[in-house]
Amino acid sequence: MSGVFQPHLLSGKAAYVTGGSSGICLGIAQLFAAHGARVGIQSRNREKLDAAVAALGPHASGYAADVRDFDATAGALAAFAATGPIDILVCGAAGNFPAPVTAMSANGFKAVVDIDLLGTFNTCRAAFELLRKPGASVISISATHGSHPYAAQAHVCAAKAGVDMLNRVLALEWGPAGVRVNVIAPGPVDGTEGMRRLAPTAEARAEVARNVPLGRFAAIEEIAEAALFLSSPAAAYITGTILTVDGGVSLNGGRFLARG
Numbered sequence: 001m002s003g004v005f006q007p008h009l010l011s012g013k014a015a016y017v018t019g020g021s022s023g024i025c026l027g028i029a030q031l032f033a034a035h036g037a038r039v040g041i042q043s044r045n046r047e048k049l050d051a052a053v054a055a056l057g058p059h060a061s062g063y064a065a066d067v068r069d070f071d072a073t074a075g076a077l078a079a080f081a082a083t084g085p086i087d088i089l090v091c092g093a094a095g096n097f098p099a100p101v102t103a104m105s106a107n108g109f110k111a112v113v114d115i116d117l118l119g120t121f122n123t124c125r126a127a128f129e130l131l132r133k134p135g136a137s138v139i140s141i142s143a144t145h146g147s148h149p150y151a152a153q154a155h156v157c158a159a160k161a162g163v164d165m166l167n168r169v170l171a172l173e174w175g176p177a178g179v180r181v182n183v184i185a186p187g188p189v190d191g192t193e194g195m196r197r198l199a200p201t202a203e204a205r206a207e208v209a210r211n212v213p214l215g216r217f218a219a220i221e222e223i224a225e226a227a228l229f230l231s232s233p234a235a236a237y238i239t240g241t242i243l244t245v246d247g248g249v250s251l252n253g254g255r256f257l258a259r260g
């Protein structure tokens, strides 16, 4: 439960979260469920999905589908919508591995761009008619990679820059329907697969923390609280924005990863 917000901010609402079986997006699903939302989560891995749904409680359901597959994602969203109207969409499924361009195959680049960017497009495109109503909220989880270049992250940087721009276009197109569309750009977040891959040693973690003005990683819950804010009536006039939640690391030229 959030330490900042009063409980039940999302009572009577339903949220669909891709990538919701682990990491930041599981944290978002947990916080939304704690605030009274019905939650549907989508993930590729059936085992992780089942474990997450069990942890989320009786008002949660899970859908096994790859966001790269439009038809599978549309089918999963339709199955969740059959249980009641959708109010909130969180596009969070993502992939990453550190590799310089010379060690990255075309398929490796494509795998990440397809999960992060095409997957976000697929999810938003398939969900729009299901959540189209004033007050609906769409959030995509980007990263400071969308605005800062990092060595060994060409695929993620390109994909997240695309996610940031896609969401600004969607905010323009869907604003007249009353649907708000925003991005959260986290910096380094503790307890995520991404940071396990990018900073696998104690030394690497310390180097990351040294470059963050606030001097530490974010907790998953701190990203979830930003998502809760953006999905709540407190953000009713906010659309098309990128909410950076990075402890100030992007002020530092975003320098917290390997510089090549």
Ligand code: COA
Pocket (backbone or CB within 6 Å): 094, 095, 096, 097, 098, 099, 103, 104, 105, 106, 107, 108, 109, 111, 112, 115, 193, 194
């Ligand atoms: N270095 C270089 N290339 C790599 C790599 C690495 N560490 N890991 C994967 N690849 C390449 C593969 O070799 C393959 O390319 P190839 O066909 O030319 O050999 C390509 O990436 C796709 O890999 P594959 O494992 O078949 O794809 P996938 O769809 O099963 O997995 C990934 C997608 C690669 C993003 C994988 O890392 C993943 O599933 N990640 C999910 C979890 C995650 O990354 N979480 C962090 C989110 S921030």
